Amino acid sequence: MKETVAVFGTLRFPPESMDAVRPHLKTFVDATRNLDGCLAYDVAEDMFDPGLIRFSELWPDNGSLDTHLVAPHIVPWREAAKRLGLLERAFTAYDIHGSRPV
Template sequence: MIIVMGHAKLGAGEIDRLGAEMEAQITATRAEDGCLAYGFARDVLDPDTLIITERWRDNAAITAHFASPHMATFNAVLAKANVLEVSVKAYENGEERVLMGG
């Protein structure tokens, strides 16, 4: 399993402006083969920062995701957005254990 974590700092109002595009990206990505989880959330302490969380079955699934038409569309949207900072990293994880809840 591959875990992807990251953040993106956007200019004031950009997250609200891009809401429909982010929703479309999340919906399409969650339907991909090999996508176990995919989401964006606002940082509670900085509402102009998105927290990015993803879980993928394997590297082949991530490669297919980056080659998908909806990813190309979303990257074109981001290229025109006021993105101030972005950092996204992948972590390979051989085991999963519950820390809270189910």
């Protein structure tokens, strides 16, 4: 069965920083979506928890994810996030095999 990697994560910023975070996040997400191998990369602000951003990612394999983690746009995003008050970061990758509609 074909290897696939799903990543779920969150970042937390001070709610008052979100207006400044959004343009940097958009640049980062656009660059990530253009990477070879990125199957899906979705980001959303939590409607009920201001300052919380949720991520879901889908990669064809661990190699593609590893390439993403050292891509040139990662460092500028991480530096901007730190400068804008990043409070918390939590991401977990899961190896999945196959899928089915639910």
